Amino acid sequence: MAGRSRNTPDHPSAAGGGEPGEGLLPADFDLADLYGARGSDDEDLDDSAVLVPPVSLPPDAELVAAALAVPLISYAVKLARWTQPHRPVDEFGDLADGDREAAARLLGLAPAEGEVAEEAVVEAMRAWALACDLDLVETGTTAKGEHAAIPGPDLDAVEQGDPSVVLGLWLDAAGIMRELAAEADSLAPEGDGDEEDADEDGLADVEQAREAAAELLDEALQVLYEMTAFADPGEETVPLGVLAALLVVPEGEEPDEEMLGEITDVMVALDPMLGDLAELGLLEHRPIDPELFEEEDAEEAGTAPAVAGGAEPDEAEAARFGTVRLTPLGQYAVREWLMELGYDAPLVGDLAEGDAETLLRGITESANVLPDRELAAWLSGREPVAAARELLAAARGQDPQSPVRRMLCGVALEELGEPARPAVLEVVDDPELGGAARAWLRAQGVEIAAPERPVALWTAVDSFAAVMLTSEGDAGRLRELVAGLPVTDNPASYFGELWRVEHPYTAQVLEIVGELHLDRAVAKEARKAAFRARSQQR
Structure with missing residues (x-):
């Protein structure tokens, strides 16, 4: 996995006498310098140019609650406890037929009495398989030579909500589902679908298709991760067509007819894979309305009218083409996967624990940081006058990045507003800070003389x-x-x-x-x- 970031401020604002709308950081890279923009033919892409934008994650307790609320995880935990002290299984670790129905009833997938639907048994067995894969259930042979299942060693910690255990367990489950989703997509039927006639070349084709599906899914998750990082709260949902277009259309270009066909193909390929990940709570996914394909066939046959003049669909109509949203659990997973590959995937607020000098220098020296959010995180809970004094002191200097530090200081002062006035008044005669300080105070409505000509220049x-x-x-x-x-x-x-x-x-x-x-x-x-x-x- 790799990520990209444009290093654009959330709400650019003036500082030190600059004009509103000015940005904050030096690294507005072109997409060609970032992940996925040069295409697979560019083998010389330097990984050092890959930037992963910082994200905000909720506290571990909220992530744990979300993970344990995922039905498949909840089912797996219940089945693991159900095996206590032990439960007979066959030589493959599967439940006997009678226990399969009992498992479905335990999970509430079937009524307490009466016939159990086959679909309920299948769902219960999926949860059982996951419990075994996650070592929530351990299988083996008893002293009497019988095959049995018992609860795994981490079950108590999972039920108690231990963050490291629960999130590690959920992440393992997400990784399994991610692999299965790509595998299922690669096995989509083509031609006559006669697997018995598959030769070595056919198996190689399947493996190649699996790798292509996995790569497509990873790229989609990366784009969703970035879009979520930059999105305003409540605006994280992405139309599936927009996601597909970002994966197909080079930046700055308009899609041609061929690209439009590719976008449709990508949408159709991603749709079931995203649905699989949604089962683990990694995504919120609204699938493509299957009736759209019937309507398209009807339009081609001339039995249904097309949208007049190619009019843009309304919001409800557009949603029929599918939508997707990366959840906080999904952000957590993608970030963990990126870090496993050695990428720097920061969190918003990573710099908030240090002093003002660490904050300002960290923002100016880091390529993948969202300045406004990092400043807001640092200011949160701090006393305004003390925070302003610390920021102003850290803004002084004649080193190469000092102008940017003073700009960032101005943005922070705007965030603090009127409560910061006493600290700003203290520096109105400072040769480096005085000009910007007087401008800030005048904007606050304070009557103060303009700086002397040398300071103004x-x-x-x-x-x-x-x-x-x-x-x-x-x-x-x-x-x-x-x-x-x-x-x-x-x-x-x-x-x-x-x-x-x-x-x-x-x-x-x-x-x-x-x-x-x-x-x-x-x-x-x-x-x-x-x-x-x-x-x-x-």
């Missing part, structure tokens, strides 16, 4: 540098900032002041202005100023 360079560092590959954001510079009718005078600003990024900022400004006269003066700033740095 330094803050302008610092704010521009922060955007420059966080907009890698996005010239549009920089053009907006360049266009908003307060250049007067005398650009030589303005840039004559700006190039003298003692900031580590003065020259780079002027070079970008010279490259992107649409007014040739302004761009020329900016380039001259950049040359002077470079000379001053030497």
Whole structure:
């Protein structure tokens, strides 16, 4: 498994005098640099470019409750306890016929008296097989040579809700179901389906199909994991067609007729596999309405009208094409699988336990982090004035990432709001923080003088540098900032002041202005100023 992340802030906002809408982090990678975007022909894809977005997981107690509430898991646990002190089985570890019906009754799949439906027995035996696979039930031979089943050693811990045992058990079950789902898809009937005539080539084809199905399912789970990480609460459900399109259509392209056919094929292939995983609580899945295929056949035969003009279906109609949502248990599983493969799969709030310096440096130095959520996690429960003081102290510095730290500090101050005023008032005369502090206070409605000219110019360079560092590959954001510079009718005078600003990024900022400004006269003066700033740095 691999993941991808765009490192886009949740609610980008200004800091240090920047404009609203500016982003927060430097790593807005193209999908071509991330998982799955280059296709299977690119064998030189560097795993170091793979980014897995951070997710928020509920407490272990909630995950445990969700795992034990999964019917198949609940059934397996009940059957394991039912074997106490022991229960006879055959040489294969299967229940005898009479006990199979008793198991179905125990699980509530059949009435206490009367005939037991075959479907109920089949479901009970699925739960029994899972209990054996998970070692909730152990089978063996007694001293008398009889085959018997007994409860497994972890059953007590499972029933007591031990988080590590329960979640480990559920994860094993999810892994089994994940393998079975891919295997079942690879065995879908094709041609005459005569397995007796299958030769070695046929078996090889089945294995190849199984691997392809497993790869498709893994890719779908990865995309769902990322989409869930970036989704707003309550917006995690994904139409199956959207999921399939993300797997088929290269980023930035519109699907052509061939791709539309591939999307349909992927939807049809994924639908039953996702349904299998939904049984373990890994997903919430609404399958494709089978009547759609009948309607399609009727339309082709001319006996039913197609949607006039190709009109977009409403929400209810669109849902008939299938939907899927990765549950918190599903996020937990995919994250565990990614970490097993050596990928860094962080949780939101991983940086919240440290101090403000650790927080700000961690955000600026980590490619796969959601800044707004990490800041909110750090601020949660902290006293506003003390938190603001700590953040402002951590924002100081002249190192390469210091402008981004000051931008992040500004975002955190916006989150804190009015309660942070006393701490901000303390730094209004600080040469590095004063300009942004005064701007923040004025936005809060505090009457305070504007910063002195040198501080204002330094803050302008610092704010521009922060955007420059966080907009890698996005010239549009920089053009907006360049266009908003307060250049007067005398650009030589303005840039004559700006190039003298003692900031580590003065020259780079002027070079970008010279490259992107649409007014040739302004761009020329900016380039001259950049040359002077470079000379001053030497």
